[in-house]
Amino acid sequence: MVRLLVDGTLTEAASGKRYENIDPATEEVLGHTADGSAEDMDRAIGAARRAFDDTRCPQAFRPIPSEDDADAPRIANDSPYGLSRAVCSADQDRTPTIARRIRTGSINVAEVPPGAE
Incomplete structure (x- = not known):
C-alpha cells in the first residue's frame, strides 16, 4: 500500500479511499x-x-546583491541551500567567471537589462 507523505508522516487518505496501481x-x-x-x-x-x-x-529565494565579483561566490557558497544558483548581471563578460567559482548542483546565468540591477 502506498500512503501519502504529509508533514513528514506517511498517512492514509482522509477519505480512506484507495485505487489500484496497474x-x-x-x-x-x-x-x-x-x-x-x-x-x-x-x-x-x-x-x-x-x-x-x-x-x-x-x-x-531572494536575490542577494554583492559588493564585487569576489563577494558573489562567497555569498553563494556560504548558504546551506546549494542545489541551484543564479548569477545575474548586465555585464555578460563577468557572469561566467563568477558562476565557475560557485559550488552548486546547477547554475543559471542571466542577463539583466542595464539599470535593472
Missing part, C-alpha cells in the same frame, strides 16, 4: 495507492506553508 504493459495490479482528496491537499499545503515560514527558505 502496470500499463501487463494490466497486472501492482498494489494500491491512497486516493488523495482536496482535504489531503489542504493538509499538505498547510504543512508546506508552515515549513516554509519556519525555516530560512524565504531567504534562499
